[in-house]
Amino acid sequence: MxxxxxxxxxxxxxxxxxxxxxxxxxxxxxxxxxxxxxxxxxxxxxxxxxxxxxxxxxxxxxxxxxxxxxxxxxxxxxxxxxxxxxxxxxxxxxxxxxxxxxxxxxxxxxxxxxxxxxxxxxxxxxxxxxxxxxxxDPIIFGLHVIALMLWAFGSDPVWTITSLYSVIVIYYLIRFILQRSVKHAVKNTIPDAEKIILSPTMRFFQWRVAVNSSSTHYVGRAYGRSITIYDKFPIEPLPDTPLFHAALEDSNLAAFVSFSPLYRWEVSELEDNYHEVRLIDLRYRSENHYPFVAVALLNDNNDVIQSYTGWIFSEDKLRKKLIVD
Known part of the structure; x- marks a missing residue:
């Protein structure tokens, strides 16, 4: 929390x-x-x-x-x-x-x-x-604020907080039931789903959806039992090349891989003979953008010149973090 x-x-x-x-x-x-x-x-x-x-x-x-x-x-x-x-x-x-x-x-x-x-x-x-x-979670936070205000205005704290926690336990049970319902809806939408990751949002009925089948990454949203798939990417194993071996030894990319359970990769050639290796977490799609990434810039000798991992919401900001002297 x-x-x-x-x-x-x-x-x-x-x-x-x-x-x-x-x-x-x-x-x-x-x-x-x-x-x-x-x-x-x-x-x-x-x-x-x-x-x-x-x-x-x-x-x-x-x-x-x-x-x-x-x-x-x-x-x-x-x-x-x-x-x-x-x-x-x-x-x-x-x-x-x-x-x-x-x-x-x-x-x-x-x-x-x-x-x-x-x-x-x-x-x-x-x-x-x-x-x-x-x-x-605005509901959990809001319930606590209400309970604390009641206490501040003279309500018995033991009774008030006991009632608060009783309501929150029920709320958690409802969330588990809702999550299970959404997972069933995802399975109906993607019958060959092998890995389903649901990330709750601040909106009660809305969830981020990231799914792996045997061959495809799916990214979408759920509103109740209604599933909308926004993006599909073929699942491709990380290349077994010196470039990627060097990139994955970098602390930023290694930290990203240790944390992210579902991501895709991209590699591109930039000016001045630099290569960019980018790992993209698929769980946090926001407004057609995937903001949680790990990026490494490498030269022709596969030396990591600059790297970054974290939340980036525009390419301009990323480029500023990866300025090469």
Whole structure:
């Protein structure tokens, strides 16, 4: 989920913590726990700072080790230790329990996005992405805002947040049912579909659709059970050539390949004897454009001169990032 949603979830969890008599009966513990649930709901996303290095490092590591099993154990210990010093007299055990729940909930809800997490590291580095909730879901965010406003205006926080989470659980079940219905519609539209990737959007009934058959990539949209296919591309394996071997050793392209489950490639010759190798993620088609790419420029000796991976919405911006001196 996005940072804003994680924030309101952390505040809401702090309200639910008042159901714990140990928390409710001590103002110091109450303050410590609400602070902890807010911090704990944000802590796993500290890896966002990796964007300051470059996109390749960010793509390889975001929602990786910071969302792993060891991290879910260590974050609460670290946060509890710091807050125990700031809120002396707070109950340490209950502070740790609610902090743990905040961190766990952050990682758990991220699993339902199309991006997913490596939540089972170090047991497995497989990305777990159920793809039923958009990274920002206006309904989930809006329900949290309403519940927090009711709390702020005097509603009982335990009853209010319990009702909120009950509604959200039902909402998640509805999303799973809708996703299953869309997958059936895709299979009816493309009977030989072997791999179906659905990416939810902010619109309740609308999904991005990317499909592989044995020979073709299909890209489209679903609105309810109505499937519209916009593009078809033949599936072509990556060429076994020195040019591609060199390109795929580049950190930007290697990060892209490690992250993207469905992409196509292009190679073109540019002026000054440069070759461009481009990998294009097919999951994020937007207004006739595929913005998530990895690109490498190589010379005649197959040396990578410039490369980039990330979101690009115009060729002009891409060219500016790949200026060769």
């Amino acid at each position: 996005d940072s804003g949603t994680h924030l309101v979830m952390g505040i809401a969890l702090g309200g639910l913590a008042l159901a714990d008599p140990v928390v409710a009966d001590s103002s110091m513990t109450t303050a410590a726990v609400i602070t902890a649930t807010i911090i704990g709901s944000q802590a796993p996303d500290i890896d966002t700072v990796l964007k300051l290095r470059n996109n390749a490092v960010y793509i390889r590591n975001h929602r990786g080790i910071t969302h792993s099993i060891p991290a879910v154990i260590l974050w609460p210990i670290l946060i509890t230790g710091v807050l125990a010093l700031l809120f002396q007299g707070a109950n340490i055990l209950h502070l740790w329990l609610w902090t743990f729940l905040a961190v766990f909930l952050h990682v758990f809800v991220d699993i339902f996005n199309a991006y997913g997490t490596q939540a089972f590291r170090p047991i497995s580095k497989k990305w777990i992405a159920l793809g039923v909730i958009n990274t920002f």
